[in-house]
Amino acid sequence: MKIVIIGGTGLIGTKLAGKLRQKGHDVVPASPRTSVNTITGEGLGMALSGAEIVVDVANSPSFEDSAALKFFETSGRNLLAAEAAAGVRHHVALSVVGTDRLPECGYFRAKLAQENLIRTSKIPYTILRATQFFEFIGGIVDSSSDGQTVRLSPALFQPVASDDVAAALAGVTLGAPVNGVVELAGPDRFSLDEFGRKYLTTKKDPRKVVADVHARYFGAELDDRSLTPGSNPRLGLVRFEDWLARPAA
Numbered sequence: 552m553k554i555v556i557i558g559g560t561g562l563i564g565t566k567l568a569g570k571l572r573q574k575g576h577d578v579v580p581a582s583p584r585t586s587v588n589t590i591t592g593e594g595l596g597m598a599l600s601g602a603e604i605v606v607d608v609a610n611s612p613s614f615e616d617s618a619a620l621k622f623f624e625t626s627g628r629n630l631l632a633a634e635a636a637a638g639v640r641h642h643v644a645l646s647v648v649g650t651d652r653l654p655e656c657g658y659f660r661a662k663l664a665q666e667n668l669i670r671t672s673k674i675p676y677t678i679l680r681a682t683q684f685f686e687f688i689g690g691i692v693d694s695s696s697d698g699q700t701v702r703l704s705p706a707l708f709q710p711v712a713s714d715d716v717a718a719a720l721a722g723v724t725l726g727a728p729v730n731g732v733v734e735l736a737g738p739d740r741f742s743l744d745e746f747g748r749k750y751l752t753t754k755k756d757p758r759k760v761v762a763d764v765h766a767r768y769f770g771a772e773l774d775d776r777s778l779t780p781g782s783n784p785r786l787g788l789v790r791f792e793d794w795l796a797r798p799a800a
């Protein structure tokens with residue numbers, strides 16, 4: 552089966568491509584690096600020709616509010632139109648747990664706009680909403696740092712390993728479209744400041760984490776519901792401490 556991965560050269564896309572190839576599928580990683588661009592439309596029709604499934608794991612090169620919104624709206628429109636023309640029968644997209652609960656966060660507004668385009672298209676779809684990847688925690692800590700102090704919210708946080716995201720994505724890609732949302736989170740749930748502390752301790756980084764209920768996460772104050780999944784999420788297998796102990800972490 553021909554499966555096109557938009558963003559197939561990125562962190563998740565590369566892992567997903569490997570998993571789907573192992574199962575014998577004809578996988579096409581599509582991104583500017585492979586001369587396919589969902590913003591300009593370059594190479595899109597050719598890449599999608601004969602494809603049965605498209606997985607969208609592209610990301611905006613800029614996380615600035617209006618740039619991210621423009622990216623996901625333009626990319627989503629161009630991609631869904633090209634899929635309709637090519638007769639694609641399953642559109643899979645990777646989104647973020649809580650996209651509908653954090654309107655103060657511009658990036659989440661952009662992901663919600665992407666999801667809404669999918670919901671109103673006529674293509675059968677599955678949206679996998681994952682929590683934050685372990686690989687993203689260093690970026691959260693850095694963006695919350697002021698010198699030697701890192702202010703992080705004590706709100707509950709339940710991140711997941713990118714390997715678990717790719718595995719869950721492979722499963723929903725090869726399953727029937729659910730025309731709805733599936734949630735995925737990691738096996739451990741504790742406060743965001745605690746994750747930050749564990750991360751810095753393992754890295755032997757001297758910065759100190761301060762729990763602050765008003766600390767903003769990409770523009771938004773958090774509560775215990777903001778970034779955690781609902782009642783029945785799929786859970787990844789990799790524990791944060793085991794991931795931290797890996798040399799590549």
Ligand SMILES: NC(=O)c1ccc[n+]([C@@H]2O[C@H](COP(=O)([O-])OP(=O)(O)OC[C@H]3O[C@@H](n4cnc5c(N)ncnc54)[C@H](OP(=O)(O)O)[C@@H]3O)[C@@H](O)[C@H]2O)c1
Pocket residue numbers: 557558559560561562563564581582583584585587588589590591607608609610611612645646647648662680681682683684687
């Ligand atoms: N980070 C998190 O914690 C988190 C949590 C939940 C969900 N997500 C979602 O997971 C998805 C994948 O994230 P990631 O970390 O794997 O991303 P990533 O490593 O930054 O990769 C982004 C991919 O998007 C491609 N891309 C950029 N512009 C494009 C364009 N105009 N046309 C086609 N492809 C384009 C890039 O291609 P080139 O290599 O050619 O530049 C690259 O393959 C994102 O949609 C994100 O919202 C992230």
